[in-house]
Amino acid sequence: MRESGFKVNDLVDVQVIKIHSFGAVVTLPEGKRGLIHISQVSDDFVKDINSYLKVGDKLRARIKKIAGDGKIDLTLRKKKKDLVPEAREKEFKFSHLEEKMNEFLSRTENKTEEKTV
DSSP states (O other): OOBTTBOTTOEEEEEEEEEETTEEEEEOGGGOEEEEEGGGSOSSOOSOGGGTOOTTOEEEEEEEEEOTTOOEEEEOSOOOOOSHHHHHHHHHHHHHHHHHHHHHHHHHHHHHHHHHO
């Protein structure tokens, strides 16, 4: 969705104008305002936003969402990597483990059969 030339995932220069316990209000280019929610300030857990941001700070943020009413949510967090390669890696590790378990069970069964004969 577009609002005044901005779109989701755009990187924009912002300035903090007000700090609340739940996040920071910032100004964007063209005089627009947006919010960086406390959960979007860092990739780490943020207990006190004041230890991360101060009024007047100039930052580069990514537009996370533009609501139908024009409200702009931003983030300072890094963009998450595509999870598909990780899922494939886990699947490969599991199938490799399964293969090794089957080999082990097969050898164990063979040894058991040799002892009973």
